[in-house]
Amino acid sequence: MWALDSGICNSLEQPIKRCTAKVIAFDLETDKTVKTVDLSDILKPHSRPQYLVTDYSPNGFPYVYISDAEGAIIVLDIHHNKMYRVVLPRAISAGCGESDVLYLLLVRRPKNQNMVIFSYLCGNKVYGIKSEFLRTGRGSSAIVELGSKTKHSVLLGTDGSNGVILRYRSESELYKWNTDQPYKECNFELVQLAEECRLSTHVAPGGKDALMYSLSSNVADYLNHTCGAGGASARLKYISKECEDDCY
Structure with a gap:
């Protein structure tokens, strides 16, 4: 199980930074921590890491994608110990405030065509990018628009397949x-x-x-x-x- 630790507590009233943000992997059978990835080198001063999803390449290597509401998707290549930011076009966050939420989900599809779907709570549209493009660094040029919102929506999760x-x-x-x-x-x-x-x-x-x-x-x-x-x-x-x- 992979978890995101922002390092901040008491976030509603007077945020206190207890440690640097990190991603932690737990083995649920042994109750042990098997991996910790420090995010301090990839986050910006005003970064807001919020949601995390995990994916695997065709050869079985794990990747972690994290939404940074400052305007990016962070990609962690766990096997090769690499990380990089995919900066989102400014139009995606148009009309969104500094405290907005960037939802991030992974939709699983056959033949390694998984897609990462994301949208700001107050954003006007929903977007997607194939996870293979995130893994290979194609970044924002591969983002596609999936539709426009009539009301603000909260993306809660998936059905394990193509349903959100x-x-x-x-x-x-x-x-x-x-x-x-x-x-x-x-x-x-x-x-x-x-x-x-x-x-x-x-x-x-x-x-x-x-x-x-x-x-x-x-x-x-x-x-x-x-x-x-x-x-x-x-x-x-x-x-x-x-x-x-x-x-x-």
Whole structure:
């Protein structure tokens, strides 16, 4: 399992930098750390590393892609101990503020045609780039536009194949977008009805059971200090339009 450590805590009110940003790989069978990559040489003074996805080349070498909301995708070539930045065109972040979020997902496709999909929360469009182009350094020249947004959307995860799960900002219904089609509402399928008082923040496939799991919480209330006596709460449940509160 690969994880991104920004090195910053207390990020909501008074950020404190505890250490340099790094990527850490864990062996879940042994509970040991097997790899640590220091990112201090590749990050800029105003970098905001946010999301991480992992990919493998045809010969089995691991690559890590990290979204830097300052305007770049960071590529880590783990096998060859190399790293570099793919600077995004300024048009991609047009209209976005300094605190915006750069979502990043990996869509898996046959014949090593995997694609990295990315978009700013407040951005007007969704973009993609084949992961093979990131690995070979073609960079921003290979970025393609996948569609325009009518509303701000949160990219939550994938179904392990070509489907992206998303929701609209401040709304809890979940939709599945088949990325073989353009990013348009007519290509979205409703897969989860609204949850009361909770918003999904992450979605992941469940493995052999072919289910998708959603992690939802009252994060909006928590950030606004309106949780009440119940405090912060989170729930992991599988995605289903027929799913009620007992679907855990």
